[in-house]
Structure formats: C-alpha cells, structure tokens
Amino acid sequence: MLPSRPTVSSAGPRARISRRGLLSAGGALGLGAALAACGDSGGSKDSESPGKAAGWSFKDDRGKTVKKDSTPKNVVAYVGAASALYDFGVECVGVFGPTKLKNGKPDVQAGRMDVDKVEIIGNAWGEFNLEKYAGLQPDVLVTTMNVSPTLWYIPEESAKKIEAVAPSVGILTGKTSLTGVIDRFGELAASLGADLKAKKVTDAKQRFEAAAESVRQAAKTAKAKKLKVMAVSATADMFYVGTPEDFTDLRYYRELGVDIVTPQKVLDGGFFEELSWEKADQYEADVLLVDKRTGNLQHEDLMKSKPTWAKLPAAKAGQIVAWYNEPQFSHAGIAPLLESLATALQDAKKVA
The missing domain is CATH 3.40.50.1980 (Nitrogenase molybdenum iron protein domain)
Structure with missing residues (x-):
C-alpha cells in the first residue's frame, strides 16, 4: 500500500x-x-x-x-x-x-x-x-x-x-x-x-497457523535452492518493486524465512521502488508475487505486451504467485495466501 x-x-x-x-x-x-x-x-x-x-x-x-x-x-x-x-x-x-x-x-x-x-x-x-x-x-x-x-x-x-x-x-x-x-x-x-470462539473463526485461525507453518517449512526448501522472491506491481507505464519493510504481508513472509528482494531506491512515501520497463530486470528473482488488485496488469497480459517482462527468468518459467497486498486482514483472508505461497516455493526451481 x-x-x-x-x-x-x-x-x-x-x-x-x-x-x-x-x-x-x-x-x-x-x-x-x-x-x-x-x-x-x-x-x-x-x-x-x-x-x-x-x-x-x-x-x-x-x-x-x-x-x-x-x-x-x-x-x-x-x-x-x-x-x-x-x-x-x-x-x-x-x-x-x-x-x-x-x-x-x-x-x-x-x-x-x-x-x-x-x-x-x-x-x-x-x-x-x-x-x-x-x-x-x-x-x-x-x-x-x-x-x-x-x-x-x-x-x-x-x-x-x-x-x-x-x-x-x-x-x-x-x-x-x-x-x-x-x-x-x-x-x-x-x-x-x-x-x-465461533467455530468459523477458530477453524480459520487453525488453518492460518497450519498455513504459516507450511510456508516456514517451504522457506527452508527454498533457501536450500537459493530461491529469491520479488513482489511487483505492473502498469502500462511503470514497473514497481515492493519492499518487505513496509508491506505487512511481505514482512511476515520474511519472518517465516522467505528470501524477499528488497529494492534499493524506495519512493519517498515508502512501499515501492518505481522503475521504467527498461529496468524491469534490475533485480533477480526466481518467483514473482504479482499484484492482483483491479487495474494492475497480470502475467498473461504482460507476456504479450511487455518484452522485458517476458524475458524475466521467473516469468518465462511461469513461477508466478498472485499478490493480494491489500488482503483481508483476518485468519480466513490470509490463510489461502500462505498456502499458495508455500506450494509455489516447494515447486519452484532456481532460474535467476
């Protein structure tokens, strides 16, 4: 955000x-x-x-x-x-x-x-x-x-x-x-x-805790493979790299052991580094978290419209995970995101 x-x-x-x-x-x-x-x-x-x-x-x-x-x-x-x-x-x-x-x-x-x-x-x-x-x-x-x-x-x-x-x-x-x-x-x-204490709420918390542990274990596997994860937002004009210092979900993933790329020149307000599409390959990553919010370009569109995206190793390998960086801040909202990330880390290969 x-x-x-x-x-x-x-x-x-x-x-x-x-x-x-x-x-x-x-x-x-x-x-x-x-x-x-x-x-x-x-x-x-x-x-x-x-x-x-x-x-x-x-x-x-x-x-x-x-x-x-x-x-x-x-x-x-x-x-x-x-x-x-x-x-x-x-x-x-x-x-x-x-x-x-x-x-x-x-x-x-x-x-x-x-x-x-x-x-x-x-x-x-x-x-x-x-x-x-x-x-x-x-x-x-x-x-x-x-x-x-x-x-x-x-x-x-x-x-x-x-x-x-x-x-x-x-x-x-x-x-x-x-x-x-x-x-x-x-x-x-x-x-x-x-x-x-309602069952719906407690079940969601248990699922969240299990999902967090699955990311923790997957992060160990990813570390052994030396995988790097990068969170990005894509628009027609610019390419943005998210910083784990500011996004609470990225900060949590990092706490669980995920190696997340930290951009060097973050905007004055924080949260992102803004890059031209010519510099989309400035940071190396094996897995890309792509901003899923309405209005942001998605992987399938980018493969057709942005040659620099199509050349990114993670994009070519299809190692893409949807990034909901304004998630539902609840156990029910975050658990599926953790599960998706854990699966991606387990399946990903070193490509960068």
Missing part, C-alpha cells in the same frame, strides 16, 4: 485508482438536512438506552478512543476493513473503496462479503457519497491506515464533513506486524459483538 492520497506517479501500484466521482456541488445539496437527520437519530438512540452504564469504547491505532452509549450497530467501513470484520462475524451496512467490478462481480478486495447486501457509497479513489453515508445513520466509520493518522480512502476535501456524521476508527495496516493487524481487527470485531 502506498501512503494516503497517491500522487500521479505513485497511483499506479495502488490499483490505478480513479479520481472521478469527487463530490460535486449538486451532490452536496441537501447534505445539511441529511446530517441533521443523522444527528437527530443518534440522539434518540442514546436517549432510548440511558441505563447502559458502561457503553462502548474502542481505542484505535491513532491513540484515539471512540465512545458510544451503546455498541455500534450501523458500521460503515473501507472495503478492506469491512471484509476483515466480516470474516470475524461483523457485517457492515455500507462500504467504500474497490468493491464491485464493472460486470457486477466482487472486486478481489471484497473477500467473502456479499457485495449485493451492502450499500456502496464509493467504489474508487475520491468517491464517497456523503448523502448515502448520512442516510445509513452510521454509528461508526472504520478504515485502515498505511501511516497513522491518515485514514485511507477518506477524501481530504470532505474529511471534516464525514467525521461530523459519525466518529471514525483507524487500524494501522502498513509498516507493522501482520498478526498484530489481524489481532486488532479481531479485537474491534469482538467489541462490536462478534464471537471469536
């Missing part, structure tokens, strides 16, 4: 997120009334349950404690946060961020959520429909952070208006521990009423 508010040069690996759909003056008409209605609703709910002594509170990764008189019911979240909460047993009423493809199918970032059962208030960068948001009468908004305290996918232009509707919770997902992020989403889900 790149830091919030990508620049023109850094937007590519972020999934080629669109800047269309920013709130227009027309779209803001009637918003004041909608905000007022939302505020009135919140007041009536609080007055209906004056006896709830403890109430609800959660301290997020900005160090900010959000408090409510009762447990939030209407949760609106960035798709990555919503999909993680879903895996722990919490369903959001609304989402924003890449949720649906043009054909109506779920975006890869939606995970296992039923995208037809949530209100989508924005499906691309800069899209956040304030009127729809206020209409959902949200109790709390949840999103991720690449770097604290910047909330991911919250348009800077309307951040204050969004915050006025409902308090926000930010979970740090960049430059930190993968298992720590999963635990944080688990804690948030539990506070919202999820049962972390």
